[in-house]
Amino acid sequence: MDTSIQTDLETFRTETRAWLEENCPASLRKPIKSAEDYFWGGRNPHYNSDDQKLWFERMRDRGWTAPTWPTQYGGGGLSTQENKVLLEEMAKLQCPTPLFSFGLSMLGPALLKFGNEEQKAQYLTEITQGKVWWCQGYSEPGAGSDLAGLQTRAEDQGDHFLVNGQKVWTSYADKSDMIFCLVRTNPDAKKHTGISFVLIDMKSEGVSTRPIKLISGKSVFCETFFDNVKVPKENLVGELNAGWSIAKYLLTHERSMIGGIGDVRNEKPLFQRAVEALGLENGKLSDPVLRTDIARWMIDQEGLMWTIERTTDESKAGQPIGAKSSFFKYYYTEQNKLKYELLMALEGVDALAWGEEYNDGKLARDFCRTKGNSIEGGTSEIQLNIISKRILGLPG
Amino acid sequence: MTLVINEEQQMLKTSAAEFLKEKAPVAALRKLRDENDPQGYDKNLWKEMAEMGWASLVVPEQYGGLDFGYVGFGQLLEEMGRTLTASPMVSTVLVSTHAILLAGSDAQKEALLPAIGSGDLVMTLALEEGKQHKPTKTALSAVKSGEGYTLNGKKVFVLDGQVADKFIVVARTSDSPGDENGLTMFLVDAKAEGISMSQTPMMDSRNAATITFENVQTTEILGVLDQAFPVLNKVLDIACIGLSAEMLGSIQEAFERTVNYLRERKQFEVPIGSFQGLQHRAALMYGEIEICKSIVIKSLQAIDRDRKDLSRIASMCKAKIGETIKLVTNEGVQMFGGIGMTDDEEIGFFLKRARVAQQTFGDYNYHLDRYSRILGF
Structure with a gap:
């Protein structure tokens, strides 16, 4: 350099x-x-x-x-x-x-690339100033992994769109001010080509939300319903019916974010937590099977961090990241789930507590939450599909 | 330090790839095997490689080397792994050169390193004694007698032992098997009296030897009496990382061949690579290989930068690459199907090389345990 x-x-x-x-x-x-x-x-x-x-x-x-x-x-x-x-x-x-905020991590990058000047000036500024809480409206009850099959309709009514339908897994929708949403604007086109990207005020008439209770007992996700909601035309981002390319761009972004989350630098190494929990026998962790599992996890984890470093260096040197974000999303989330399996194992019966008197059952609840890591933002299986088609060039 | 190789390293990698593809493809290994070549590698080819500087790449200039660094050396090893090229690179350069560099006197370095660099001297480490890699368990005894020492015992899995001119023999001079202390490295001429050898061809079509030492006399110690272990440890760390770079080349080659086959082979009127059951397994291998690439280049850098935690990194590297080569070669044979089981198809050569490389300098279990021990758990 x-x-x-x-x-x-x-x-x-x-x-x-x-x-x-x-x-x-x-x-x-x-x-x-x-x-x-x-x-x-x-x-x-x-x-x-x-x-x-x-x-x-x-x-x-x-x-x-x-x-x-x-x-x-x-x-x-x-x-x-x-x-x-x-x-x-x-x-x-x-x-x-x-x-x-999801404004910073998800909507912002999309607006920077696809938004017009008025949209950038208004929304990006609101985001940096922390003035608006954004949530994301992608998945629907009938459109999970097959996201492009979404059915929420936005009909052109001249000066506005009329939106009807339902979104699911909208994080913090009950607390949000605005939602960025994928809607179907041309029901006659092929499914990828009839989708648009719109911004909707959650205070609009006809918007309602209902929290979803998860296996962790927590409710950070909601269902969001749109019942004849009027959305101004200027809230369309990018071209009409060209929302899928924005969605793909954003999903890639989300994946690289999920792949990079969890700042582990300040975290106590897993083997130390194991030693504290189980103790040593003749200098080795008293549970020999867990010892092996933990060593294996740590090696993969460090390898993952080094791969992020290498990919960053390669990207600086002009090599495109492309579909590699699918690999990071896959590997990071699988590692995170495995980490919680190991934590559950090494805390034993202590890990099972669920009630308020035991730190609100934090470990057990967090463990349950990790199961969603490999589902949200595109399942692990979808990531493997993307790797095999877009990186390995396998047919079909 | 960036994890992208520089222009010079890339040039070496590219020219090595071209050279090896032409002169030493897998077919050359098959030929050596079919002709029962007693040498185990092509002597003239090794001389040619040495003339290009490959046998002295990481040696300091004062001993006739190129001082090119390990990240660069790793690129060469990786390419040799792609073609499964048989040569004394591991025994003589990767291992012996480092033992001499780290432990040798100036006189020993001057005598041996230029001769290795020119391709004229083949050396190897005589270390293993049992089924598994356990350096501290060394029992072969060296007893002081007159000016020198008398060696008695047996060494197995001595890579290129049948053709080496000199051995670096790890022997016990004090304490007992299991102790780190009390080990000494000796330089022993292959023709010394009392040495008997039996060649043991291995499944990867390369050669190793079992060597028996019966009252073999030597006066030449490499390094410090009784204190060989720390040096040996570092030599093995470097060897593990270098061998991992070679294995990474084999992994990538075997994987690319497998993916190509998935694209071409048709069953049920479609390429078998269109089946999700195979696609996902291929994608999983891709991910593991990405992790391996990062670990290998980081490990090579760790040697160049003389990192304090080199042993931990070396064990991490050998363990992970060993597991991945096992996965990729097993899946390779499986995905090639019936043809993968035939000797005609080359994928099997990768499987067989993998098993030897996995075992060399310690397998997955050994290094996972060592990694944990180093961290203190």
């Missing part, structure tokens, strides 16, 4: 670390335990603490809720490398992400 760029990056690192040290409140510098620990933004924002509010505002004012987005929309305008440095320094100091 160019040495002057390298020097600039080191200067950026030093300055960033100093700024984070000074501006990130000490009370926030601890590992994030669950999604509720984040600040999610929205029209009626909820802060867990004054420090959380302060941290969000400071980062927002620096453009660092969306570090790589253009500054004109309230982003930080950082390069990929600078962003990597920022994330590394935040991880070292255990600074939490100041704003967690």
